[in-house]
Structures are given as C-alpha cells and as structure tokens.
Amino acid sequence: MYKIVIDSCGELPEELKQDGHFTTVSLELEVDGYRIRDDESFNQLDFLRRVKASLKGPKSSCPSPEEYMKAYEGEAEHVYVVTLSGKLSGSYNSAVLGKNLYEEEHEGEAAKQIYIFNSKSASIGETIIGMKIQEYEEAGLSFEEVVEKTENYISSMNTFFVLETLETLRKNGRLSNLKAFLANTLNIKPVMGSTKEGLICQLGQARGMKKALDQMISDIIEKTKDCENRVLAISHCNCPERAAQVKAKLENLAKFKKIIVINTAGVSSMYANDGGVIIAV
Numbered sequence: 334m335y336k337i338v339i340d341s342c343g344e345l346p347e348e349l350k351q352d353g354h355f356t357t358v359s360l361e362l363e364v365d366g367y368r369i370r371d372d373e374s375f376n377q378l379d380f381l382r383r384v385k386a387s388l389k390g391p392k393s394s395c396p397s398p399e400e401y402m403k404a405y406e407g408e409a410e411h412v413y414v415v416t417l418s419g420k421l422s423g424s425y426n427s428a429v430l431g432k433n434l435y436e437e438e439h440e441g442e443a444a445k446q447i448y449i450f451n452s453k454s455a456s457i458g459e460t461i462i463g464m465k466i467q468e469y470e471e472a473g474l475s476f477e478e479v480v481e482k483t484e485n486y487i488s489s490m491n492t493f494f495v496l497e498t499l500e501t502l503r504k505n506g507r508l509s510n511l512k513a514f515l516a517n518t519l520n521i522k523p524v525m526g527s528t529k530e531g532l533i534c535q536l537g538q539a540r541g542m543k544k545a546l547d548q549m550i551s552d553i554i555e556k557t558k559d560c561e562n563r564v565l566a567i568s569h570c571n572c573p574e575r576a577a578q579v580k581a582k583l584e585n586l587a588k589f590k591k592i593i594v595i596n597t598a599g600v601s602s603m604y605a606n607d608g609g610v611i612i613a614v
Contacts, residue, residue: 390504
C-alpha cells in the first residue's frame with residue numbers, strides 16, 4: 334500500500350481527492366490578523382476581497398512537523414510527500430522534521446518507508462508530481478525506483494506563471510513601489526518561471542495580459558521537448574475563461590499526453606492573485 338501526501342499549495346482535482354491514496358496537509362493564510370486554513374473550507378472570493386482591501390497583504394505559514402507526522406500514520410508501507418519549493422516555504426523542512434520525529438516514535442516497529450520530495454515548484458507543479466508517483470506505484474515499481482524516477486521527473490519539469498496584478502508582491506516587499514506603479518500604469522505583465530533550484534525568476538514581460546500569456550505559451554512550447562509524453566497542468570485564480578483560452582492555444586501548437594485545468598486553492602491564490610495563471614509541465 335502507498336500514500337501520497339501533498340501540502341495544500343498543490344491543488345487536487347476531484348478524482349484525486351476521491352482516490353484514497355492522496356492526503357493533504359494544510360498551510361495557513363493570514364490577512365490583517367484574520368486566519369484562514371487552506372483546506373476544503375477555503376473561500377477564494379472572500380479571500381481575494383480581503384487581500385484587495387489589505388494594506389499589508391497576505392502571509393502564509395507552513396504546516397507543523399506534528400501535522401506531517403499525523404499524515405504519515407496509517408497502513409501504507411510507502412509514504413511519498415510532495416511539498417512547495419523549499420526555497421519559497423518552510424513546508425519541506427517541516428515535512429523532513431516530521432519524518433524524523435515519526436521514525437523516532439515508531440522505532441522498532443515494522444518499517445514504513447517515507448520520502449520527502451522538494452517539488453522545486455508550487456501549485457499544480459506539486460499535483461503533477463503526485464500523479465507521476467501514482468503512475469510509477471501502479472506500474473509496480475519498488476519504493477527506490479519510484480523515488481529515483483520521480484526525482485528525475487522533477488528535474489525535467491518547468492513552472493510558468495503570469496500575474497494580472499503585482500500588488501501582493503509589492504505589499505510583501507518583493508517588488509519596489511516604483512516598479513509596481515510603473516508596471517500597473519504601463520499595463521506591463523511579467524512572465525515568470527521557476528529556476529532549477531525552485532526560486533521564482535522573471536522570464537520576460539509584455540504590454541497587456543494577452544501578449545504576456547502568448548509569450549508564456551511560446552516559452553512553454555520552446556522548453557518542452559517531449560510534449561506527447563507529458564501531462565500539462567493549468568491552475569487559474571478566478572479566471573476560467575482565460576485558462577480555457579490558454580488551453581486551446583496550447584492544444585493548437587502541440588499534442589500533450591493530457592491537459593488538466595483547476596482553480597487555485599489558498600496558497601496559490603495568494604501568489605497568483607485575482608486573474609493569475611500558473612502552468613506546470
């Protein structure tokens with residue numbers, strides 16, 4: 334038996350929620366002292382309203398090691414954990430600490446194999462890693478083979494996103510007021526991506542959302558060599574029509590194994606903000 338634990342930055346499609354092999358460990362969000370748990374109770378529209386009205390902007394806190402420990406319980410002999418990039422959050426370190434505590438507490442019992450994957454990504458990047466783990470487990474691979482192949486898969490992945498607004502980055506101090514002002518005034522939309530280490534980097538920029546999305550799409554096609562063997566995932570923050578248009582354009586340019594589209598959960602909604610689109614492949 335196996336279990337796949339994903340922190341709540343990774344959105345699970347409905348079929349994976351019902352699957353039985355997947356478990357979510359929730360991060361927490363805070364807007365001006367109001368705390369929000371990133372779980373099934375998360376209300377995206379209420380959260381976006383609070384973020385827009387906030388002068389400070391939202392913050393997130395990672396799950397405790399104890400919460401991860403609890404997720405490792407159960408009958409599964411193989412436990413795989415996928416976290417938000419270790420460069421963006423303490424979730425990875427917390428999961429590792431939870432593993433150490435679990436193994437200390439259960440010393441001498443039947444060995445449970447636990448492995449923590451640093452996704453070096455976020456949002457649906459974590460989701461497609463979980464799907465890949467399941468694919469390898471269902472194919473009958475050993476625990477060690479699943480770990481090795483999944484690490485290779487993570488190394489081959491790319492994450493991209495385009496933001497409608499830079500306000501959250503400005504409020505969090507990740508962008509100067511002047512840069513944010515100029516971007517908003519000139520309608521400049523940055524095209525962002527992730528480095529191989531899991532940091533956020535700017536890939537380019539364009540005037541207007543349509544041009545920025547088109548640039549992101551051309552970056553994806555250029556960087557993805559084996560489209561027919563890869564699942565591409567799109568998560569959008571409250572903009573299903575925009576996500577559908579991006580999906581249609583990608584389908585016209587390349588044949589992917591599968592394309593999934595999902596609405597962002599809490600942490601991804603915080604990063605992407607209203608109108609943002611994230612893609613992992």
